Amino acid sequence: MKQKLKRRAVLAGAGAALATPALLSRVNAAEVTLRLHSMLPAPAPMNSQFFVPWADEIREASNGAIDVQLFPSMQLGGKPPQLPDQVRQGICDISWTLPVYTPDRFPIAETLALPFMVTNAEKTSVVMHTLMEEFGQDDYAGIKTLAFHTHDGGKLHTRNGLIHTADDLRGLKLRAPNQATGKMLELLGAETVFFPVTEMVVGLSSGVIDGCCLPYEIVPAFKLQELTGFTSAPAPASRGLYANTFAxxxxxxxxxxxxxDLRGVIDAHSGAGLSQRIGRQFDEFETRGKAAVEAQGNTIGEIASEEIAAWREIAEPVHAEWVEKLNGFGHDGAAVLARANELLDAG
Known part of the structure; x- marks a missing residue:
């Protein structure tokens, strides 16, 4: 009886070995090390709550054969606008970039960074991925794209008062999140400057700017709730002021x-599903970021839907200019913008 049981155990073990994918037969020692370069500090939600778990999932799925090492705060050198070239040149193996940091270089990827082209992060990230598949295949020629996404709609964080109407913006010096949103804010009467989010603390603490336009999610990473006392957000039924796009x-x-088999692991952990997942996580980050602003005791106000509708009309020249710019890059600018709006309005 014992011999029969032993024989069955051996056969069962052999069958399991035959059924096990090749990856599971690997020794738990990394065959490939991928350096992931991030502009944000280690505690930032994108690093601590997305990249770290994603790297763990890649490691587990490859049975330890792929080791993704995170380098936050530009530890591999350079500045955030250089990240696309760093990944192309092999200075890093993976990077997370903002197309708006290199204006006009990735035009389709920038399109959803126009004013009022965001609902929430999850839906808008799915829209961006679809738009890139349909129109943006040449934007990143020669680079393996893993995901595209946006954050939730930006809010106005200011030092000295709430923003209810365009009149409240007149004369304020604001850090604009990108060129298109900067043009919109200028049309509304503000004075704008543009620099990477990593320089935000200096701008606010030195008084160079009176405020900034950002989603809640990034606020805690730079403790911006301590440098601004007021946040003004569009009414819930409105589109967001803007959303930067990411690749x-x-x-x-x-x-x-x-x-x-290792390429298969990367493929299984990238693509449309990953874009949606990052967007969903950014919606969660947004809730946590707002909680940090509330915990600081800052004042949060609402910009009425009627006012946002008026701002959207004022911003129309920005959209028209972008259509012409896309035309100049060989795209049908009107078709791209119409498709983006169709996808945003669907469902």
Missing amino acids: MLMNQAAYEGMSD
């Missing part, structure tokens, strides 16, 4: 140099 990129040679 998660991988060095093409690093991807192609991996074995078929």
Whole structure:
């Protein structure tokens, strides 16, 4: 009886070995190390709550064969606008970038960074991924794209009072999140400057700017709730003021140099599903960021839907200018913008 049981156990073990994917037969030692370069500090939600778990999932799915190492705060050198070139050149293997930091270089990827082109982060991220598949294949030629996404709609965080109407913006010096939103804010009467979010603390603490336009999610990472006392957000039924767009990129040679099964792991952890997942997480980050602003005791106000509708009309020249710019890049600008709005309004 014992011999029969032993024989069955051996056969069962052999069958399990035959059924186990090749990845599971690997020794738990990294065959590939991928350097992921991030502009944000380590505690930022994108690093601590997305990149770290994502790297763990890649490691587990590859049975330890792929080790993704995170380098926050631009530890590999350079400045945030250089990240697309760093990943292309192999200075890093994966990067997370903002197309607006290199204006006009990735035009389709920038389109959803226009004013009032955001609902929430999850839906808008799905829209962006679809738009890139339909129109933006040439934006990142020669680079392996892993995901595209946006954050939730931006809010106005100011030092000295709430914003209810365009009159409240007149004369204020605001850090604009991108060129298109900066033009819109200028049409509304504000004076704008543009610099990466990593320089925000200096701008606010030195008094160079009176406020900024950002989503809640980034506020705690830079303790901006301590530097601003007021937040003004569009009414819930309105589109957000803006959303910056993001691209998660991988060095093409690093991807192609991996074995078929390891490329399969990367493929299974990227694409449309990952874009939606990041967007969903940014909606969660937004809730937590707002909680930090409330805990600070800051005043939060609402910009009425009627006022936002008036702002959207004022911003129409910004959209018209973008259509012409897309036309100049060989796209049908009106078709791209119409498709983006169709996707945003669907459902």
